[in-house]
Amino acid sequence: MTFTLSNRALSLVFAAVLACAALALGLSSQVSHAQATAPAAFEDKVVYHVDDPAAMRLALGNIGNHLVASPGAKISLVANGKGITTLVAGEYSKPIAELQAKGVRFVACNNSMKGFDIEPSKLVPGAVIVPAGVAELSRLQVVEHYAYIKP
Template identity: 45%
Template sequence: MKQFKILLLLGALLGFAGMTGCAATGGAKQQEKVVYHVNDSADAKGAMRNAMNHLNASPDAKLVFVTHSKGVDFLFEGAADKDGNPYNVNVEQLQAKGVQFDVCANTLTSRKLDKSKLLPGMVIVPSGVAEVAKLQAFEGYVYIKP
């Protein structure tokens, strides 16, 4: 009988804790935050299509593309896919919807790429992989690898 009372009390406390957690946010919907990890520009076209579909389904979602290695190539002026379609059109459409594009400084340095040739609005981060980790660990972003 004593164990039953302890379990009942524990259940009540956990239930109360859950209710106060909801009250703390005021029942407000939290923003969906997603990091799209691109380390090969061959995946960029599909990744941007996924992001556009994502925003069509969740218009208030906060999306960040983090690029490094060969994944930065589509973010340079004049870059085009294998069919000759320029990437900047889709990048600009996504930026207009609030999508951020992060570019790895380590990649720019190691590959001797000129950051002045990046499309407008790119955010240079010290390390692409560290940025992916930071967004997940400290800022609550969900990870997607297209």
């Protein structure tokens, strides 16, 4: 017994085979595209900006939460303007020391220190003094690729 297909039937079978092949290729390219666009590991670098003493408690809490979510994050807190008073040894010394032990860098603006008559010896231990807080914020963002957060 011989089985023959008409030209129309052959065309339909051929079209079905092509459609299946195209679908298979499309799905495999979607899988490889999904693999290629999966979020890559990144270096989490963030600068928190405190220029108002009222924001310090929130900033310290945010930093603590940030480190829980991203333990290897590189975090700096830059204090300038009235916020410079939060880096004076006293109210925030303990939480600052705890965060410093986890690698957080606390940066004091020298211009603000002069403006508020704060001597370097009055700052929390380990605070880094920079000439201008705004210049440090800019440097961290542009040169070091830190994300900026203002609580």
